[in-house]
Amino acid sequence: MNYDTFVDQVAQRAGVPSTRAVELTRATLETLADRLTGGEALDLAAQLPKPLQLLLKKTPSTEHADRFGAAEFVARVGQRADADPSSARSGIRAVFSTLREAITGGEFDDVAAQLPREYRELVESTLAPGTAIRRA
Template structure:
């Protein structure tokens, strides 16, 4: 998937404009980079459009994943994206659904298996290709 298509899909799912969709994608991907090991981040980044790879850049010494649950994930996205937590939850769902469409199925499945069960509410919409959001963000 190319960058413009990725942004358009996030914008459609979040019912926002392209600029806001980019901000939501970066907030979600940067938080995902915090949660994954450096190797997992690099595996994912290689399959995403180049402009999105910057959000997934692991910092020095970030080989180990930070351990935090879904509520903390949403709170971090809310902070990075200047969102309420309910809006951040919907943005995460939209971005993850778009990531699933952008990467090979195996890569997304590997990513999901590395997350604890409490992430299920965030990733289930992404498990259905073309999944859309159930509520307004």
């Protein structure tokens, strides 16, 4: 999936203009990069268009996952995208749904496996059948 298609899909799913979808995508992927281990972020980035890959890059000082819950995830996305919690949640779901379509080989399920169970409402609708979120 190319960058423009990715953004268009997020815009359509979130019911926002493309410019807003870009902001929500950026904020969600940057926050996701904070939450994932460096290796998982790089695996995910490898399957995305170049502009999105840059949002997931980790440095040696950010190789470890920053552990925070779903509410904090929504708050961080909201702050980065200047969005209220409801809009941030909608954008996050739209980005996760689009990620699910954009990447192959079970990579999305690998990403979801790094997220605690409380993330269920944000990602569950995008998981492959039979995949579970960790109980941590």
